[in-house]
Amino acid sequence: MLDIRAVAYIAPVSEVDFASVTLTARLVNYADEAGFITARFRVYNSTTGTLIHSSEILPVSLPAGQFVDVTALTAFDPPAPLDDTYFAVFDGHASNSLVPDGIGFFLGAFHFDVKPVGMGPAPAAHHATHEESGSDPIDAGDLGTTEMDDTLVLSPDGAGGVEWSAIPTAKGATSEASSATPTPDADLYSQYALTALAEAADFQNPTGTLADGQKLIIRILDDGNPWALTWGAAYADRGAALPATTVAGKIHYIGLLYNNDLGTWDCVAATVEA
Numbered sequence: 169m170l171d172i173r174a175v176a177y178i179a180p181v182s183e184v185d186f187a188s189v190t191l192t193a194r195l196v197n198y199a200d201e202a203g204f205i206t207a208r209f210r211v212y213n214s215t216t217g218t219l220i221h222s223s224e225i226l227p228v229s230l231p232a233g234q235f236v237d238v239t240a241l242t243a244f245d246p247p248a249p250l251d252d253t254y255f256a257v258f259d260g261h262a263s264n265s266l267v268p269d270g271i272g273f274f275l276g277a278f279h280f281d282v283k284p285v286g287m288g289p290a291p292a293a294h295h296a297t298h299e300e301s302g303s304d305p306i307d308a309g310d311l312g313t314t315e316m317d318d319t320l321v322l323s324p325d326g327a328g329g330v331e332w333s334a335i336p337t338a339k340g341a342t343s344e345a346s347s348a349t350p351t352p353d354a355d356l357y358s359q360y361a362l363t364a365l366a367e368a369a370d371f372q373n374p375t376g377t378l379a380d381g382q383k384l385i386i387r388i389l390d391d392g393n394p395w396a397l398t399w400g401a402a403y404a405d406r407g408a409a410l411p412a413t414t415v416a417g418k419i420h421y422i423g424l425l426y427n428n429d430l431g432t433w434d435c436v437a438a439t440v441e442a
Contacts, residue, residue: 169267170201170203170264170267170270170271172197172230172273173196173273173381174260174274174275175194175196175275176193176194178194178237189211189243189244190239190243190244191240191256192239192240193209193238193275194235195230195237195260197230197234198233198381199232200233201232201266203262203264204227204263205228205260205261206227207224207259207273208240209222209223209240209244209256209257210222210257210259211255212255214279220246223242224240225238226241244256254279255277255278256278257274258275259272259274340359343363344363345362345363347369349370349372350369350372352371352384355376355377358383358384358385360384360385360387361386362387363389364390365389365391365414366390366391368397369398371386371397371403378426380426380428384425385423387419387422388422389417389420390414390417392416394413397412402431402433403424403435404433406427406436407436408435409435409438410422415441418441420440421440423438
């Protein structure tokens with residue numbers, strides 16, 4: 169299914185001297201299909217709520233499992249008085265031939281101050297955690313070189329804040345014939361398969377540095393005999409039940425999503441060959 173999300177203002181405006189501001193956001197395609205994207209940035213005066221500026225992005229096609237940084241086509245030039253407070257919002261629409269009606273995505277308000285050059289020190293920085301219902305990214309002034317690297321995005325840290333983590337990207341598949349303790353490596357692979365299970369299997373918790381919403385598919389085919397399946401503590405039934413045994417000679421698919429808030433791999437789909 170189409171799944172494109174705005175994840176962060178990767179070049180957020182911070183409370184320093186500005187003549188103009190060009191907003192940039194990062195989009196990640198978590199799906200297995202490409203999507204065509206249109207979007208816009210808007211800037212409002214924080215005191216009056218008045219829309220001050222609006223800018224489209226250049227429409228872009230985002231391949232499956234990839235990310236793209238999109239920039240406002242027009243920079244925000246603050247009106248007089250220059251010493252004022254604003255907030256930016258970002259929203260867009262993604263579609264493709266399979267999902268012609270498309271989906272919407274939204275990156276909420278990031279508050280910032282604009283000060284003309286020479287007006288003295290910037291005001292105190294915002295908290296280095298999400299605000300406004302989880303939509304205020306960390307200020308640019310708080311970001312080091314590593315954190316601005318193109319391989320990192322903001323993700324929930326499980327404790328009400330945010331942290332920089334690797335972008336989940338499309339990954340390959342791996343398989344082995346049989347294992348008593350199969351252990352998927354979620355860093356390297358998005359699909360793990362047992363092709364001829366010949367013993368009871370106790371699935372160990374997937375390894376790796378995990379990101380909220382990360383996907384993992386497990387495929388199981390036994391050797392023609394039914395075998396018991398047990399699951400580590402990180403696996404959880406969330407809409408679908410993890411199978412307790414194989415059906416002899418039938419292929420099983422188990423679809424999992426990583427739930428960063430609970431630290432679990434949520435089973436959202438489980439099917440067996442007819």
